[in-house]
Amino acid sequence: MSKRSSSARGGAPEIGRRNFLKGAGIAGAAALATPASANTTLAPSPEPRPKAEVPGPKLAAADAMPPPADPVYQTTSGGDFMVDVLKTLDIDYLAMNCASSFRGLHEAIVNYGGNTKPEILTCPHEEIAVHMGQGYAKIEGKPLAMICHGVVGLQHASMAMYNAWCDRVPVIVMGGNIIEANKRAPGAEWPHSAIDPAALTRDFVKWDDQPTSLQHFAESAVRAYKISVTPPMAPVMLSLDAELQENPIENRDALRIPKLTRATPPQGDSAALAQLAKMLVEAENPVILCDRMARTPAGMPRLVELAETLQCAVIDNFGRMNFPSRHPLNQSFRRSIIASADVILALELNELWGTLAEFHDRIMRTSEPRYKNTAKIVTLGTRGLYMKANYQDLGRYQEVDLDIAGDAEASLPALTEQVKRLLDEGRKSAFEARGKKLAAAKNATIEQARSDATIGWDSSPITSARLCAELYNQIKDEDWSLVGTSIRLAWPHRLWNFDKPYQWNGGSGGGGVGYTLPASLGAALANKRHGRLTVAIGGDGDFMFVPATLWTAAHHKIPMLYIVHNNRAYHQEYMYLQAMAARHGRGITSADIGTTIKDPFVDYATIAKGFGVYGEGPISNPNDLAPALKRAIAMVKSGQPAVLDVVMDQR
Template sequence: MQDDSNPSARKPSEIGRRTLFTAVAAGGAVSLANALSASAQTGPAQAASREMLKPRTAPTGAPSAAAMQAETAPPPASEVFEARSGSDYMVDVIKALDLGYVATLPGSSFRGLHESLIDYGGNAKPELLTCLHEEISVAFAHGYAKIAGKPMGVFLHSVVGLQHASMAIYNAWCDRVPIVMFVGNTLDSAKRREGIEWYHTALDNGAIVRDFVKWDAQPTSLEDFNEALLRAYGLAVTQPAAPVLISVDTELQEAPIPVGKRPVPRLTLPTQPVGDPAALAKAAAMLAKAEHPVIVVDRMVRTPEGMAHLVELAETLQCPVIDKRGRLNMPSSHYLNQSENARGLIKSADVILGLELTDPWGVVNTLLDRIERVERHTAAPGVKLITLSTHDLLIHSNFQDFERYQPSDLAITGDAEATAPYLIEAVKQALPKGQQAAMQARSDKFRAAHADTRRRAYEEAAYGWDASPVTTARLCAEIWPLIKDSDWAFVGANSSFQSFWPQKLWDFDKPYQYAGGSGGAGLGYGAPAAVGAALAHREHGRLVVNIQGDGELMCAPGSLWTAVHHKIPLLTVMHNNRAYHQEMMHIQRMADRHERGVASAHIGTAIDSPFIDYSKLADSMGMWAAGPITDPNELGAALKKAIDVVKRGEPALVDVVCQPR
């Protein structure tokens, strides 16, 4: 007897008949032809039948009259009301915040809020931005916030949308970046439609991400929503900044506003936390007495004023700065930026000042990657460590983003950028008179070291200049003369994957020119964060460049479409090494450890058979694209054409087949 419950057990002709009858019931030759094309029929006779049944004119995709009537008929009188809905009031509250945009993949759980934003709110301040995945939406907002200096909103669809977004939320949490997120939910079980609304609802939606958001709330009234959102925004932007989440009930969105609602209260923002004056005076005395002080900075600078304060502090002490590049903290062209000489400076330092460090332990120690992992102290014996940071104010127990514990000789709690002016004044008062000669000697030493570092970088960049695949040094060297005379910015993922060649060869002197990496090192950040950052740069007319890893782009390729759709000018240059190369190196390390050779390390790590053509991928989404380029002598011309496209306000992509790093 035929098993109708198992499709694989049916005869091909039976599958065809069932598909045919379903298509006929749906109505129209277009549906029939599509259904036949998707069926299991594979023989010549079936192919001929499909060809005969194809429509002779281009399909319009128009639905049947009955379907049109169902879609366009006015709703029942019971569903129409003249009063404003709860989501209209929510939009009023959202407009009270400094949110210029809301990124979203559309979802039914926030349909009321979506419609109110675009119709009642006029789709302006905030403007809705369409993304093709929730992870893209959050990473987009992540990149935007680091450049704009303020958060973006994100709409997420209930349980599944929040699950999709969770990796990007974790990145933003680790990177201490503010994002204001709204997630739809249907709390009243009696109001949930059968099927999807049950699968996509949670009693406590925030539990999915609570360990890596700063605060979340599930308001049960419009007044509750009002207060929760204003509180959430203030918490998000106060250092240490981080994402916040508001769960928005569907009934609260869609029901009419009850009579007697109060107006939206005014948003008030707290000042940023500043370090204790007595502790700053003590730190200043330690720095002033030091013979070899060193400043190590990670995520301090958010504004031009922050960078100016760091430069002034370093120049006051004539003290070298090691920039860990969590943000662009110190101008790369400044002689006191000694980041490339970090190892020797740490080894000889007698006092180290750490500013917004995410890993103080890793500044003065290292853990060797061996079977028996051995730690090694990399700083001088007796070195004094001062830390000024808000990082420890936002530690949860489960996710281990807080790094290893490192005792400090003086740990000051406060936002380093906000505290810097007070520390500078304390240092000026603590410096003894008559140190001009010693300060001049330090200055001369570091000027010479900086010049030597730049000279060596230019020499090393010339190695393999004509090699194919293209070296990452040549890739960055070809970009620099095309952007250096513009107001430019470098965005996207951590430049360690290009061996920091941009920082070695380009002159970074404005904080917006580099925003650091992803925070949590979760794949999928680079491309959408670059698009979000480029949006923030767009209003300033800046020329924005992203050097994009190939494997990471495939985690969120739809971000290219968002750039085209919203006309966000961005040059994406593919670092196409055709592999997950970092993981390949890990496999090689394991193979070497077992003395098995590295010939098989490409299995599971190479992106080949076939190679991905990223120019065609970009072109399919309406983006100008060139490549794949394997001849380095063709690179300059392709980049110039792409930059011309970006300068006229459109995104462009150049696919470059590159050396691994």
């Protein structure tokens, strides 16, 4: 492989392979290459949008005419009161695809509420609306609301609701409905209404209700918000009758909006925490596992304090931004150390058995534990406090020695204090020696990742490792936030320096395709007011489910760099089909049927331009990557969304 020090086309320098191997700045203060000055970087000019044709005289006159007069003039509506309620709940946005079943609330938000708190986010699909809420909540720490049309809109929203449920993320879902049969108009209102709309999603919401009065709505809305943000968090749903939204308020003075008092997250039992502290201090090789532990910015520093007090290994499943990626105690890519652990502490782990087992999916499905049979296993979290029976997102049952029910983030200060009380100089010395060994192993892991990343450095299609290295080279000095990656893309966590709570927000939860683009946009919306540079890397198959998300990005001017990891296949399924064919000795030459995205290839940059978003690509020459990234980042820093279509290796 040849060494290349700069792009053949000028602009941002690409990373030479030898410089990369020398460890030139993949993390910390050193830089992979000197980024161009922000003062000299000019955002590329977006292509001018075609102007709409001027309507003819008849159409213009029709648009200007008011609708036929309503026989009943009213100054207030139930929707107005609903807006008053929503404003007390600190809901900044209401995502929707407009529909008649909630026209009353829609109009009240716009004209009575001034389209602020909540502000309407126009989404071309209900799945986009919910996933935006999922991404937004994980960055901003509070839910947004969405509303959908009857049972048909709810069915569109349900996939994203399920992802949010599995991800334990609060989203306030509302749906329009017409309860009374004698009030439904002939035609669409009948198939779009239901006696119990929430029945569609009851197995993956934490709570739901269908208010029958405005006072009922006020109390249920406050209750729904409170339930959704109390750990374990999850979506909630309210079905809103159309007449309740639209009809006049009979006696406004009789209505009362309850005060929202958020529940204090439950802490683990003090005696159980003391028992756990004793186990951790006496252990020779304790290991901490974490997944969806950090629910606020306080989570990561609390876990760092506990780990540093013990000088023990931490393995992160990346459900949230739990632990700094470059911390010497971060052993996430050395999971073999589980085999030597004598105490294993699992914090808010989504699937403990899957983390502690080696699973083999070849011919016959087999598994064996990664841990020794003398190891003590302790769980601390809220995962087991609220479950449903039908959907099996809870994982296989894992035997443990101590199960402490309580919010892990809230319980960590008490646990750490208990650990510190038990320390003496002898233990501190032993812990220090243990920490030094872990730090040395961490450094070796980093160097191995750098070496692995250079494999196929100059290849086309572009390798995932090179994309991640080139991208980090250009954003590492910015206030960046990575809010989504394609399936199993671990290179950022191997190569980048994650050390701020908002620099990562986890995955989809349920693995439902179509999450990454809209959830990344929701996270970008949350990052926008903080001035952060939002980036995401999403699969091409995922993009194909919800490309209209880009229109919402352009319409609401939400800055985000979205890189399409374009391997032109549903590659996980492509590999599974190869494995099935090989198992039967039938050859793998037909594995592309039903698993690839070709004939024709998709031009994602052109799709982006069609939605009014800056787009560039497809990029297949690795020497073109760095300049394209530079142009796209400049566009995002100017306040606009941008899409790069990068033709990449299959995995």
